[in-house]
Amino acid sequence: MDRQTCDPATSPSYLCAMSDAFPDLDLGLPEPRGERRVVVAMSGGVDSSVTAALLKEAGYDVVGITLQLYDHGSAVGRKGACCAGQDIYDASLVAERIGIPHYVLDYESRFRESVIDDFADSYLRGETPIPCVRCNQTVKFRDLLSTARDLGAEALATGHYVRRVMGAAGPELHRAVDPGKDQSYFLFATTPEQLAFLRFPLGGLTKEQTRDHARRFGLEVQDKPDSQDICFVPNGNYAEIVKKLRPGAADPGEIVHLDGTVMGWHEGIVHYTIGQRRGLGIGGRKGEDGTPDTDPLYVVRLDPESRRVIVGPRAALGATTVRIGEVNWLGTGALSRSGDAVRVAAKLRSTQGPATGTLYRDASGARLELDDPQFGISAGQAAVFYDAGQGTRVLGGGWIVGTDAGDNGAPVETASARLTASNPPRISPVFVAE
Amino acid sequence: MTIYLDYNATAPVRPAVIEAMTEAARRHGNPSSVHASGRAARHRIEAARRDIAALIGRDDGDVIFTGSGTEADALAVRGLGRTSIAVSAIEHDAVLAAAPGAARIPVASDGVVDLCALEALLSTETPGLVCVMWANNETGAVQPVAEIARLAHTAGWLLHVDAVQGAGRLDPAALSEADSIALSAHKLGGPPGVGALLVREGLAVTALIGGGGQERGRRSGTENDIGIAGFAVAATIAAQERETEVARLSALRSRIEDGVRRRATDVRIPGGDADRLCNTVSVALPGVAAETQVMTLDLAGIAVSAGSACSSGKVKRSHVLDAMFPGDPVAAEAIRVSLGWNSTMDDCDRFLHAWGAMRDRLSPVARPSNAESVPE
Known part of the structure; x- marks a missing residue:
C-alpha cells in the first residue's frame, strides 16, 4: 500500500488516522538498504516485532535475535517446562511471518552474572535496583551489540520508546514523543x-x-499486553527471589526509631522499602507529655549490617543533595572535568517527574544539588539528567549512592528501599518492557 | 541456494524413498486386520523389518518399529528391565534423559570411551544395562562397541548401542554381539517419525506405550506403514552404497579438514585423532562463539550446527566436547559439519569460502602470513 496516501474507501480506518504514524526509517546508513544488515533485538512483544517489520518493509537486511535470559520453566515454577517461554515462540513466529532470519541466543549465564546477581546484591546493600537498566547496559548493548557487529550488522535496533537524534556533535538521546511510553530513564x-x-x-x-502497525502487518502479537513485571520474576514476588538467591535477606531484626527507640521486630529487611508507611507492624507510642504520638512513621533507612529498619517522620525522608556514581555523560562538552557544573532537570525515579538542580562533577562521580528537597530518594535507583531547557535531551545519568538532608543539616546515610510482598510498595523495583 | 551440511541432524529424503512412500500412501490396510488388505500391509511391514535388520547385519534380530530413534533408545533403556544402568558421557540426550541417574563412563580427549574406566565400572556396579553409542553425532568418533560387548557380557551386563549415526556408514560386523540397537530412518535419507529398536531374539522388552498390542505387545499404535516403507528403502540403499559412499564422503571430509587447517593454524578438530565417521567433522575456531559461527554461516547460506539443538532453536553448549575437554572453551567454539548422500565437492568448497571469510573477519588470531591461497 502507498504509505503516503490514504483512501478511506479502500484503507482500514486505523490507517487513515496514521498519516503521521510512519516513523523515519532512514537509519543513516549508506544506500542501498538491501545491503545494510540491521539486527533487531526481538523480545516477542509488540514493540520489537513492529520494529523488525518496519525495518524489513523499509528494505533493510534485517536479522532478528531473541535472547533467552533465564529459564522460563523454573521462573514460573513448572518442572520440566521448556527453558524458552511463550515470548521466544512469539518472536520466531513474527520473524517467520515477516520473512527474516531469526536466532535465539542462550544468554542465561551472562544474564545471571550481569543482572540477577546484581539485583539480589543490590537489595542486600539496602538499595532498590533497576535490573532493566543493568540488562540494557550489559547483555543487550554490550554483548548482543558485539554479536550484531560479528554478524556484519551496521546497526542494532530495539523497540525502545526513545529517540536518537543526529546533532551537530553526533547522535543524541532524546525522550520519546509519547510521554507515557518514554523509556529514556532506563537507557541513561x-x-x-x-x-x-x-x-x-x-x-x-x-x-x-x-x-x-502490528495490525497492518498482521502480526500475531498485535494485542499482546505490555509486560508488567520484571521479566525473570513473572509472579512479581521479588522478595521471594531475593530470599532464594541470598538467604540472609530474610534474617529478622529490629525496627528502630531515629531517636533510638526499638519499636518492634521485622522478618527480613527485604520486605521493606524506603518511604514505606503502611504495614510496618508497629504500634504507636507516647509523646513526651504522655499523649499518643500520632505522626505517621515512614521507613527512612535500612541498615543491612545491623539488620535494622529505621523509621522516622516524613521530614527525615527529604534530601537536597544526591550523590551519584558511575556517571555516564551524553551531553556535549560540559561536565567532563571535576568541578564542572551544569543546570539539569533530574529524574530520580522512573515514575516521578524531573526536579531541577545543579549537577557538579566530583572525584567519585557527581553531586546533584536540588533546588527543592525531594522525598524518598533511594540508593540503587538512577538519577537521569535532562537538559534544563526543553527537557527532552538526555544529558546522562548515574546510580544514586546516597543523599544528604537539607535544612536540618543532619546527613542521612544511604536511604535504602525495599519492597514488601504483602503491602503495596511505595517504591517498587523498576522495570521496563522490551 | 542453501548448502546443506547438517546430515547428522537430518538428511534430505532420497528420491527413491519419496517414490516408495508415495506408492505406499496409495495403498491402504491396517496390518492388524484379518482381511486381504490388512494381510498385504502386514506382509510389507515384515519385509521392511528384514531390510532394516540387514542394514546392521543382524538378520537374527527382532525389529520393533518405533516413532523415532529417541523412542527406540528409551524403549531399550526403560524396557529391558535393568535397574543398574551405565551410559557413556557422550551419549545422545535420548539416552541420557531416559536414564537420569545412570553411572557415567568417561571418554578420553579423542572422544572415545575409556575402556579401563568402563571395565572398572562393570566390575564394581550391579550388572545391568550399559549404553554406548556406535558413533558420536558431534565428533563422529567411533566407539569400540564390539570390544565393549565382550567386556559387558563377561561382567554379566547387557549392551545397548545407539546406532543412529553409525548405521549405513560403518561396517555392521561391529554390532554382532550387541543386545539392542537403536536406529532412525531420517538420518539415512528416510522420513522422520520412524525409528526401530532391534533386540537380540528372545530378549524381553516391556512396552512404554500400551494399547492395541502391535509389535508383539512391545509398542502399541498402528504401524506407520508409509514411513516404514520409506525406512526400508533408505536402509537398503544405504547398505548397498555404503562402501562407495564411505570412500566418496571421506574425500569430501578431507577437503574440508585440509581447507580449514590451511586457512587457520589455530583451528582445532575435536575427535580428529579418533577413528571417525566418514561424513562428520567438528571444527573449533578459538575465540569465536559457536552460535556466532552458525549464524554467520547461515546468513551466508551454509547450514551447519553446533552443540545440541534445543526446541527453541538456541545453541546449547556441547556436553560431548565438555566430556572430552573438561573446562576447555572448545565446547562453546566448535561447529559440526556433516555430509551425506547428496553432498558434493562444490558444497565443500563453498563452505570453505564462507568459513574462510568468517575466520578472517572474526578470529582474534591473525591470519598466518604464509597461508597459501586456496582455489575457491
Whole structure:
C-alpha cells in the first residue's frame, strides 16, 4: 500500500488516522538498504516485532535475535517446562511471518552474572535496583551489540520508546514523543559508542500507532499486553527471589526509631522499602507529655549490617543533595572535568517527574544539588539528567549512592528501599518492557 | 541456494524413498486386520523389518518399529528391565534423559570411551544395562562397541548401542554381539517419525506405550506403514552404497579438514585423532562463539550446527566436547559439519569460502602470513 496516501474507501480506518504514524526509517546508513544488515533485538512483544517489520518493509537486511535470559520453566515454577517461554515462540513466529532470519541466543549465564546477581546484591546493600537498566547496559548493548557487529550488522535496533537524534556533535538521546511510553530513564547508561550503533525506530510513535502497525502487518502479537513485571520474576514476588538467591535477606531484626527507640521486630529487611508507611507492624507510642504520638512513621533507612529498619517522620525522608556514581555523560562538552557544573532537570525515579538542580562533577562521580528537597530518594535507583531547557535531551545519568538532608543539616546515610510482598510498595523495583 | 551440511541432524529424503512412500500412501490396510488388505500391509511391514535388520547385519534380530530413534533408545533403556544402568558421557540426550541417574563412563580427549574406566565400572556396579553409542553425532568418533560387548557380557551386563549415526556408514560386523540397537530412518535419507529398536531374539522388552498390542505387545499404535516403507528403502540403499559412499564422503571430509587447517593454524578438530565417521567433522575456531559461527554461516547460506539443538532453536553448549575437554572453551567454539548422500565437492568448497571469510573477519588470531591461497 502507498504509505503516503490514504483512501478511506479502500484503507482500514486505523490507517487513515496514521498519516503521521510512519516513523523515519532512514537509519543513516549508506544506500542501498538491501545491503545494510540491521539486527533487531526481538523480545516477542509488540514493540520489537513492529520494529523488525518496519525495518524489513523499509528494505533493510534485517536479522532478528531473541535472547533467552533465564529459564522460563523454573521462573514460573513448572518442572520440566521448556527453558524458552511463550515470548521466544512469539518472536520466531513474527520473524517467520515477516520473512527474516531469526536466532535465539542462550544468554542465561551472562544474564545471571550481569543482572540477577546484581539485583539480589543490590537489595542486600539496602538499595532498590533497576535490573532493566543493568540488562540494557550489559547483555543487550554490550554483548548482543558485539554479536550484531560479528554478524556484519551496521546497526542494532530495539523497540525502545526513545529517540536518537543526529546533532551537530553526533547522535543524541532524546525522550520519546509519547510521554507515557518514554523509556529514556532506563537507557541513561547507553554510552556514546553504543548510541552510534543503536537505532530506536519507535521513538516517534505512540503505543497505539505501534499497535496499528502490528495490525497492518498482521502480526500475531498485535494485542499482546505490555509486560508488567520484571521479566525473570513473572509472579512479581521479588522478595521471594531475593530470599532464594541470598538467604540472609530474610534474617529478622529490629525496627528502630531515629531517636533510638526499638519499636518492634521485622522478618527480613527485604520486605521493606524506603518511604514505606503502611504495614510496618508497629504500634504507636507516647509523646513526651504522655499523649499518643500520632505522626505517621515512614521507613527512612535500612541498615543491612545491623539488620535494622529505621523509621522516622516524613521530614527525615527529604534530601537536597544526591550523590551519584558511575556517571555516564551524553551531553556535549560540559561536565567532563571535576568541578564542572551544569543546570539539569533530574529524574530520580522512573515514575516521578524531573526536579531541577545543579549537577557538579566530583572525584567519585557527581553531586546533584536540588533546588527543592525531594522525598524518598533511594540508593540503587538512577538519577537521569535532562537538559534544563526543553527537557527532552538526555544529558546522562548515574546510580544514586546516597543523599544528604537539607535544612536540618543532619546527613542521612544511604536511604535504602525495599519492597514488601504483602503491602503495596511505595517504591517498587523498576522495570521496563522490551 | 542453501548448502546443506547438517546430515547428522537430518538428511534430505532420497528420491527413491519419496517414490516408495508415495506408492505406499496409495495403498491402504491396517496390518492388524484379518482381511486381504490388512494381510498385504502386514506382509510389507515384515519385509521392511528384514531390510532394516540387514542394514546392521543382524538378520537374527527382532525389529520393533518405533516413532523415532529417541523412542527406540528409551524403549531399550526403560524396557529391558535393568535397574543398574551405565551410559557413556557422550551419549545422545535420548539416552541420557531416559536414564537420569545412570553411572557415567568417561571418554578420553579423542572422544572415545575409556575402556579401563568402563571395565572398572562393570566390575564394581550391579550388572545391568550399559549404553554406548556406535558413533558420536558431534565428533563422529567411533566407539569400540564390539570390544565393549565382550567386556559387558563377561561382567554379566547387557549392551545397548545407539546406532543412529553409525548405521549405513560403518561396517555392521561391529554390532554382532550387541543386545539392542537403536536406529532412525531420517538420518539415512528416510522420513522422520520412524525409528526401530532391534533386540537380540528372545530378549524381553516391556512396552512404554500400551494399547492395541502391535509389535508383539512391545509398542502399541498402528504401524506407520508409509514411513516404514520409506525406512526400508533408505536402509537398503544405504547398505548397498555404503562402501562407495564411505570412500566418496571421506574425500569430501578431507577437503574440508585440509581447507580449514590451511586457512587457520589455530583451528582445532575435536575427535580428529579418533577413528571417525566418514561424513562428520567438528571444527573449533578459538575465540569465536559457536552460535556466532552458525549464524554467520547461515546468513551466508551454509547450514551447519553446533552443540545440541534445543526446541527453541538456541545453541546449547556441547556436553560431548565438555566430556572430552573438561573446562576447555572448545565446547562453546566448535561447529559440526556433516555430509551425506547428496553432498558434493562444490558444497565443500563453498563452505570453505564462507568459513574462510568468517575466520578472517572474526578470529582474534591473525591470519598466518604464509597461508597459501586456496582455489575457491
